[in-house]
């Protein structure tokens with residue numbers, strides 16, 4: 318059943334990634350290897366998941382690409398920006414996520430992915446000191462230079478469409494300021510006035526992407542597109558935006574495990590999450606102002622799943638703590654511990670311990686692919702503004718907090734939203750209620 322309202326994914330899809338570090342180079346290497354048939358894109362919903370369409374005797378289980386037109390891996394062209402000049406091959410080697418035998422077969426293609434100079438401000442990530450950085454007069458000039466990069470990349474690579482994905486370091490926390498972040502006009506005025514305190518470099522990337530007709534995805538917990546000015550710009554340009562923060566390891570577990578406690582009506586008195594992490598992401602997050610951004614994102618998950626106001630006997634005043642510790646020997650192989658203090662019948666306490674020995678970039682790479690392909694799909698389907706159906710992939714899903722909207726963090730409700738969006742874009746009825 319082809320939906321006439323979705324433009325088919327024809328031609329090249331340019332995927333321009335801000336940051337060419339561990340996550341991006343693992344993502345790119347995996348896509349290039351997969352399309353040569355040398356690796357499997359495990360963990361990617363767009364490549365594997367099958368969902369039901371139709372009901373009763375007519376029901377069928379289909380992959381997303383058989384329900385609606387999704388860009389083929391063969392049509393992706395990668396571009397990037399980074400503070401360091403290393404190309405994608407050098408970056409993949411330096412990050413030590415993948416073995417050389419899994420990188421070398423696509424060495425030639427990776428070497429051609431050379432980062433544009435970054436739109437960067439050291440005040441936003443003090444621990445980075447690369448010099449592949451643009452020289453900018455003010456924040457508007459920064460955005461204009463990024464726009465020029467996007468136009469050049471699109472023309473040089475003969476791309477039909479572009480998606481911009483942020484997989485760069487987490488910036489310092491930028492609180493939403495009503496005066497600056499409320500409207501496109503106030504944001505543009507601040508960019509022209511070079512208000513470096515309120516306009517993060519990431520906002521310049523997002524502004525540039527939307528102005529150039531490209532959806533923008535925020536994979537870090539940065540404020541960036543999570544402000545009314547960007548929602549307005551996305552409406553004006555009729556483009557999708559999504560964020561924030563890839564939901565990879567500990568928060569994925571949390572948003573999948575908390576429903577067990579909630580569904581079973583068990584009580585919660587505390588949830589302590591801690592991690593050790595040794596890659597460059599961990600190094601940047603070792604800076605308190607950068608960690609603050611991550612902490613706000615990670616903390617938001619439980620409160621909308623186990624809601625004190627709805628079940629005061631079970632969820633009042635539980636203690637929720639999240640810690641990230643920089644520990645170089647582990648590099649990208651993060652280890653997360655969750656200690657969950659629950660209580661049952663008559664208030665008797667119990668504990669659950671979860672120890673996740675994960676690989677950060679191995680978990681993030683398929684999310685990059687899915688977010689990019691589904692944002693491109695959303696744009697072709699004429700969807701614009703915040704893409705709530707992508708909440709499934711994100712730790713801190715964007716929502717209109719100015720209207721008191723509560724984000725959906727419950728993994729299985731998010732999955733229902735995702736499936737229904739695919740069904741609808743494919744011309745089928747959305748048929749599962751979120752309750």
Ligand SMILES: NC(=O)c1ccc[n+]([C@@H]2O[C@H](COP(=O)([O-])OP(=O)(O)OC[C@H]3O[C@@H](n4cnc5c(N)ncnc54)[C@H](O)[C@@H]3O)[C@@H](O)[C@H]2O)c1
Nearest residue numbers: 336338339340399435485486487537563565597598677681
């Ligand atoms: N891997 C995961 O599980 C996971 C989960 C959620 C979020 N994230 C986020 O994804 C991002 C990338 O993670 P990573 O492990 O690849 O980090 P990384 O440090 O290996 O790579 C980030 C790259 O971004 C570059 N960069 C920083 N600021 C930039 C700018 N303004 N313009 C262009 N490039 C810039 C850095 O030089 C670096 O090379 C981080 O923000 C991280 O918090 C990762």
